[in-house]
Structures are given as C-alpha cells and as structure tokens.
Amino acid sequence: MLTHTSATTPAIAAGREPLVQVRRAVKTYGPTKALSGVTLDVHAGEVFGVVGHNGAGKSTLMRVLSGLDAIDSGSVQIGGVSTPAERGFPGVRMAYQEGSLALELTVYENIYLSSKSWIPDRRWHGAASRRAMARLDEIFPDHVVGPADYVDDLTLADRQMVEISRATIADDLRLLILDEPTESLSGSAVDHLYDYVRKLRASGHAIILVSHRLREVLSVCDRVAVMKDGAVVSTHAAGSVTEQDLFLAMGGEVAIQKTGNGxxxxxxxxxxxxxxxxxxxxxxxxxxxxxxxxxxxxxxxxxxxxxxxxxxxxxxxxxxxxxxxxxxxxxxxxxxxxxxxxxxxxxxxxxxxxxxxxxxxxxxxxxxxxxxxxxxxxxxxxxxxxxxxxxxxxxxxxxxxxxxxxxxxxxxxxxxxxxxxxxxxxxxxxxxxxxxxxxxxxxxxxxxxxxxxxxxxxxxxxxxxxxxxxxxxxxxxxxxxxxxxxxxxxxxxxxx
The missing domain is CATH 3.40.50.300 (P-loop containing nucleotide triphosphate hydrolases)
Known part of the structure; x- marks a missing residue:
C-alpha cells in the first residue's frame, strides 16, 4: 500500500510558505459530503497534480480554491488571503472541465468579460482581440481560432483552447487551475499546453492539474495528491510513483484486472x-x-x-x-x-x-x-x-x-x-x-x-x-x- 511521500521540489526545498494552504476543509451539498476534511499545500513554482475517481471531490475542491464555493468548516488560504472577493481569490484563475464560456458571444467578447480588470474600457474590442490572439498563439501555435468567431460555432477542442487561454489572461496571475484540460485536445495541442505549463512554473507560478490521464500527470507534475471520498488520502513526489501506484492508491485493483490485455x-x-x-x-x-x-x-x-x-x-x-x-x-x-x-x-x-x-x-x-x-x-x-x-x-x-x-x-x-x-x-x-x-x-x-x-x-x-x-x-x-x-x-x- 502507498504511503504519504514527501516531495523535494525547489519551491519546497527553499522553505517558502505555501501559496495555497487548505486545512480540514469540509463541503456538503444537501446529504452529500463532497469534501470530508481536505488538507494540502501547494507552493509557488510547482505543478501540483490531483487525481482520483469521479465523485472523489476534485472539482469541488477546485471550485473552493477558485472562490466559487465556500467551505462549511476548515480553512483555505491563498497568498495570505482567507476570504475570497466577489471575483474569487486574488491571482487565481481556472480553466473549467465543462467550460465557462458564453456560447452566444464571440471569442474576444468572452475574453473581455473575464478580463475587464486588465483590458481598458475604451476601444476594448481591439484590446480584447489582441490579448486573445496573443495568448492563443503563445499556448497553441497551431490553432485556427479567430477573435470574432462565435464560441458556439467552434469545435469542442477549439473551445477548450479558448477556455484555457482565457484563464491565463490576468496581470496578477499566481495560481492557474486546470480541470481536465486535455480531454478535448489532440496530441500536438496537449504537448503545446504542457510546454506552456512548464514555462509558467519556471516563472514562479503555481499550477494545479486535475486529470484522469495519469501518464500526463506524472510527466508534468512535481507532486501528486490522490483524493478519495472527499479527502486527500496521500501525496507523492511524481518521480517516486508509477501509474499503477496511483491506480492502487485510488482503489483501482478491480479496474486493473478488468482492463488488462487478457x-x-x-x-x-x-x-x-x-x-x-x-x-x-x-x-x-x-x-x-x-x-x-x-x-x-x-x-x-x-x-x-x-x-x-x-x-x-x-x-x-x-x-x-x-x-x-x-x-x-x-x-x-x-x-x-x-x-x-x-x-x-x-x-x-x-x-x-x-x-x-x-x-x-x-x-x-x-x-x-x-x-x-x-x-x-x-x-x-x-x-x-x-x-x-x-x-x-x-x-x-x-x-x-x-x-x-x-x-x-x-x-x-x-x-x-x-x-x-x-x-x-x-x-x-x-x-x-x-x-x-x-x-x-x-x-x-x-x-x-x-x-x-x-x-x-x-x-x-x-x-x-x-x-x-x-x-x-x-x-x-x-x-x-x-x-x-x-x-x-x-x-x-x-x-x-
């Protein structure tokens, strides 16, 4: 059985205060306890993976960290702030698994709505378009999205590219949360995204990656937390575990047997x-x-x-x-x-x-x-x-x-x-x-x-x-x- 493993990323080795500190966080929706006492730390300058089966509490935890949902008990502190503002915790942005774009609006209109603090009100159409294309070009150089394209007309993969790019357009970005970002992307787009994630890490940003694709998690993350039944059951240095180790930590013995080559x-x-x-x-x-x-x-x-x-x-x-x-x-x-x-x-x-x-x-x-x-x-x-x-x-x-x-x-x-x-x-x-x-x-x-x-x-x-x-x-x-x-x-x- 896996045990709790300490990590040795540069950010942690330097002894810096964690950017994200969650302590005994509990969140319920009616009779369902989505979070049952989550405790974890995420440091600036690291990519932190979160894995677990559906319903383990991953997306709920991300909504809490983004400031969309409040916990019932426990504490959450990001960058020294324990109470999110109306637009969430300062410097925290999230690309959502199900998407958060307004389908009836254009790409540049969506960018403006979520980035008004960094785009001037005067002649905002051009400024939003330039910001959108610059970030799309930076992260996904092979994209075919135009700023005036309506989101509803885009393919699922193109919408996901806009969703991810939108989340990174913030002058005060400190923590980027990616919730299943690659489920709709092709191989080259996935590679480009993770190249950008590594670039953000090198510049001192913190990135939380939620994904079912364990191979991707282990290839890009510094540490990985396993969630089960609304709690973090173990945390591991990515270099010290295998995909099968994570399967087992998630309770995957049955799944491994069923999906084997036999x-x-x-x-x-x-x-x-x-x-x-x-x-x-x-x-x-x-x-x-x-x-x-x-x-x-x-x-x-x-x-x-x-x-x-x-x-x-x-x-x-x-x-x-x-x-x-x-x-x-x-x-x-x-x-x-x-x-x-x-x-x-x-x-x-x-x-x-x-x-x-x-x-x-x-x-x-x-x-x-x-x-x-x-x-x-x-x-x-x-x-x-x-x-x-x-x-x-x-x-x-x-x-x-x-x-x-x-x-x-x-x-x-x-x-x-x-x-x-x-x-x-x-x-x-x-x-x-x-x-x-x-x-x-x-x-x-x-x-x-x-x-x-x-x-x-x-x-x-x-x-x-x-x-x-x-x-x-x-x-x-x-x-x-x-x-x-x-x-x-x-x-x-x-x-x-």
Missing part, C-alpha cells in the same frame, strides 16, 4: 447479420465501406478530427446511402451541450428515450419507469440516486446517466462519440463491461474514442485519416502502435 475481445463471427453499412473511400481513393455485424463492437480510431464524428453523424441522420438499424441511440461527445438535460433530475434524464417502450396506449407507466431507473442506477452505481439533480453530479456520474439513457432504450445500434472523455478509470472499467455485455446480447455498438487504447476493447477498428479509411484492424491486432502507424502511413502502405 480482456481484449476476439474477432466476431462475420456470418452474423449486417446491421450497419457506411460507404467510404480509402486514403488512395478506392471505394470501401464501414461494416458492423449484429453483436459487434466497432471502433472508429485515428487522430482526433479525421472524420470519426462525421461517420457517427451520417449514421444518426441516415445521410446518403447509409444502412443502419431502425432503432438507434446516440451518446454525444459534448456532454454539457448535447447530453444532459440540466433542469431535470437523474430519473428523467435517464428515461427520456425509453418512454415510448414504457408507455401503454400513449399513457406513461410510472411503475415501469421507476423500475428501469432503479435498475440502471444500481447497475452503474450512479452516485446521488434517481432524484438527484443532474447538474449536481460529477462529470463521470453525468456521463453514466447519458450512457444509461442510450442502453436503457430499445435501440439495436448504439452510437458512442468519445463517451468516456473526462471519466475516471473505475467508471471506464464499468462502462467497458457494460459495452461487452450488451454486445453479447446482440446489440451493435459503433464507438469513436480519442484514446487509442480504448479501441482494444473493440472487435474491429477502422482507422480514419482525412475522412477516409486508412486501414482496418481485427481483435488482437488493435494496438496503439498499429493505429498510429496507419494514421500516418503513406496511402499505398495503408491500402496494402
């Missing part, structure tokens, strides 16, 4: 009925198609933004000569924008697509609805229960509800658009098992993931590049190496 499926019997056909072309222009048989789990792999989501959209809308099952269910990739119904509770969010099959002569049968909700809440261990407000759940538990909504319907084919973005390893293990068991019942699942390792849970995977099929992988041939190879191979090699 669980990878074998190829599906091609004699089963064909449920899905999507006409495509190969990277060198030849006609081909994406095919899925009854009971198959089909992956759409490759670098993000190469047409995977367009394939799902074609299926959902049945565009062109696409062949699909009569009954489809769709789990969207943008949970906040297209997934949850924020004014409803868990039960109504979960049952909305199943209502036709639960009604009789057009009349709702509440007993059946309640039974269905109880079954899925128990099956996926949805924290908070059926009557909880959907917006009060952690991101991972919200995602469980959205996935349950799809599988609780009578759909024969389930479309998954990067469904486990921002979900912890334990929740992922539960949902992988759900996909496997539902496929065994005869359901067909078409699954896009931005994480290549997740494709190893598929029967077959089509690797896409620039909207075309670069190759098809079967069973145990599905690997990070093969997917990457096909993603970058020359056309003649991919076709071969």
């Amino acid at each position: 669980a990878r499926p074998t190829a599906t019997d091609s004699s089963r009925p064909v449920c899905v056909k999507v006409p495509m072309t190969t990277v060198d222009g030849a006609a081909t198609q994406i095919v899925a048989h009854k009971g198959e789990v089909i992956g759409l792999a490759g670098i993000a933004g190469q047409g995977q989501e367009q394939v799902l959209d074609r299926l959902w809308r049945r565009n062109g000569d696409v062949q699909a099952s009569a009954a489809l269910a769709y789990v969207p990739g943008d949970r906040q924008r297209s997934g949850i119904l924020p004014i409803w509770d868990v039960a109504r969010n979960l049952t909305i697509t199943a209502l036709p099959s639960l009604s009789k002569n057009g009349i709702r049968q509440t007993e059946k609805e309640n039974a269905l909700v109880a079954e899925w809440v128990e099956r996926l261990k949805i924290r908070g229960g059926a009557s909880a407000a959907i917006t009060g759940l952690s991101g991972g538990n919200q995602q469980k509800v959205i996935v349950a909504r799809a599988f609780a319907s009578d759909a024969d084919t389930i479309l998954l658009d990067d469904p486990f973005r921002g979900v912890d390893v334990h929740t992922k293990a539960e949902l992988y098992q759900l996909i496997k068991s539902e496929a065994q019942k005869g359901r067909t699942i078409i699954w896009y993931s931005s994480e290549n390792s997740e494709m190893q849970h598929c029967d077959r995977a089509y690797v896409l590049r620039a909207g075309r099929v670069a190759g098809e992988l079967h069973g145990r041939d599905i690997s990070d190496e093969r997917i990457i190879s096909l993603s970058f191979a020359e056309a003649r090699e991919a076709h071969a």
